[in-house]
Amino acid sequence: FKSTRWSLRTTANGPNGPFTYEGHICLTHRSHKFQVDVYRSYRNWMCSFEFNPSRVVDADGYGLCRPEDLHDVIEEVMEVVTRHVSPRLPISRFTVRRLDVAQNFVDVDDPSRYILGLAKVSRPWSGPARLLFNGRIPGSLTAGSETGGSVILYDKHLKSPQTVPPGVLRCEVQALERWCRSYGSIGIVGDLTDANIDKLFFDRT
Numbered sequence: 001f002k003s004t005r006w007s008l009r010t011t012a013n014g015p016n017g018p019f020t021y022e023g024h025i026c027l028t029h030r031s032h033k034f035q036v037d038v039y040r041s042y043r044n045w046m047c048s049f050e051f052n053p054s055r056v057v058d059a060d061g062y063g064l065c066r067p068e069d070l071h072d073v074i075e076e077v078m079e080v081v082t083r084h085v086s087p088r089l090p091i092s093r094f095t096v097r098r099l100d101v102a103q104n105f106v107d108v109d110d111p112s113r114y115i116l117g118l119a120k121v122s123r124p125w126s127g128p129a130r131l132l133f134n135g136r137i138p139g140s141l142t143a144g145s146e147t148g149g150s151v152i153l154y155d156k157h158l159k160s161p162q163t164v165p166p167g168v169l170r171c172e173v174q175a176l177e178r179w180c181r182s183y184g185s186i187g188i189v190g191d192l193t194d195a196n197i198d199k200l201f202f203d204r205t
Contacts, residue, residue: 032056051077056076067194074189096189100172100173103172107167116131127145134158139154149204154169
């Protein structure tokens with residue numbers, strides 16, 4: 001592994017002492033940039049990477065990667081990653097630490113009306129919803145928890161006016177590991193089925 005930079009960080013007292021080496025490398029695939037991190041955890045070297053499948057299939061637009069295409073995209077990205085690291089497990093056994101699932105609603109007459117209206121809905125199991133404005137226009141609504149994840153409803157045109165036409169309202173679930181396992185039965189890449197992804201999205205929204 002040839003890192004673009006190495007850093008030394010202090011960890012809690014562990015079996016390998018108080019120091020852990022970390023390596024980072026930035027890769028590009030189809031104009032989509034992502035980072036691969038290598039770090040030492042206990043006595044093993046670990047690797048993690050995060051990328052946006054939607055920007056692999058639609059680099060310059062706002063389209064979304066379909067669930068049925070996800071595994072092909074992961075295989076494609078792994079061809080780039082494995083030029084630098086050698087996994088000890090098959091891709092299907094990789095741990096899923098975060099999964100973002102989104103749905104676009106197009107030709108919406110007034111996205112801010114839905115954002116403002118849903119801000120008033122009671123959510124007993126969530127912290128206070130955060131309503132953000134773009135000027136005087138409600139731009140996004142976020143609800144969730146720090147340990148589980150968030151659900152965001154936002155006007156995609158306000159966020160990316162150069163590439164997204166008016167009237168695109170996006171609902172996005174940003175699920176961390178606990179939500180993935182509890183509400184989508186997703187723990188590893190092999191669990192990323194259409195049914196599990198749908199279950200996660202509709203349970204959280």
